[in-house]
Amino acid sequence: MTHAALRAIEVLIGLSIAVGTLELFAVRGALADDGIWRWDTLAAELGGLRTLLAYGPFQAVLGVRLVAAALLVAGVHGPVAPVLWITTLLVNVRFRGTFNGGSDLMTMVVLSALVVAHLGAGSAVLVNLAIIYVAVQGVLSYFVAGVVKAVNPAWWRGSALAAFASRPDFGAPPAVRAVLGGSAGRVVSWGVIAFEVAFPLSFTGVWAALAFVVAALVFHLANVVVFGLNRFLLTWAATWPAIVYVAYGL
């Protein structure tokens, strides 16, 4: 069971990183020296990392990250997880923090756990602690997100969700904006708060964990439709095997 959970986490986070890296390659013009994140602008803060983060070397960093992600999916251990940890940190440093916000944070959480699990592969305790860490962070991510909504009256009124859906950067389809701007938006808001705040109940048993994982899948698919947050789907999916594993063991 431990091996299966760890393997599922590796495959899902490897796929997530591979897709994210290919997406960065697809928009690399924005990172070039005549793009948005051009090196002569970034060098004011990152000049010491020129040999890694200037446009040319940075593409090599992305290439190494892509190969390492593929190796992780294929089941290769060795230095793969530390290489992914370092290259992912470098990618985020070049964007002065994160490129994709929360999904980058969760990627680092999972990679940190994999570094511990792979380096301590001979120790069942370390591997279990690594999986538990992923599970706890996964559950906390939903719970904390639910609490900050629950203490905001705009979320209970439904106006917060409607406002987010109408933000031009998310590009939500007009029909979705119309639905969330009406009374249905309030019901959806309540559902989101209830789902997220209740997520720690997933640790009460395997069936509860599986039910919350299915609900989470629907939740993230809805986030893709409304907000276009595709990175969150695969990245958070990497935490679900850990949550089910911990629920099974408790």
Add this chain to the structure above:
Amino acid sequence: MRGRAGRTDGFGRHGPHVTLPVLVVLGALALVVAVTVAPRLEVRSPVVAMVRVLVPSWRFFDTVGEHPQLLARTVGADGTVGPWRPVLEPPLRTWWNVAWHPQGNLSLARHSLLDRLLADVARDPDEPASSHVTYRLVLDQVRWNRSSGSAGAVQFKLIGPGGPGAPTLFESEVHDP
């Protein structure tokens, strides 16, 4: 013998089965709630900000914020100004965006630069806005969008939600192309 669902107290009544692990979990959740609703710590160090990906933070969609829009215009050598035009158009959506959405994620990253510029300017009101790296990154966005060859100097501004008539939140200097 004690059942799983409850235990008998000294008076022979059945009550909830509250064990030490349950109390620990509830205490931990209460601590998380307290930390979550506490005011956010402001990170001023650029070095710390750059490695903030190492510190998990899950306060997604907590406040609506200003979600500014970026407009730009050209300024001719004789001082004539063109109309303000939006720089960032919403990305088109298709079904395969579930797995592949590079333009959408780029758009989100570009918009987050606008939020960060407003935050930087608000945090250091005595500093020239153009001294912030985020200012230059937003200016580079404007230049990148018009790199197809249009001439003239450029100026950008950030406005609140609600379209072209919305209040101006920030207006830049005029910059050579």
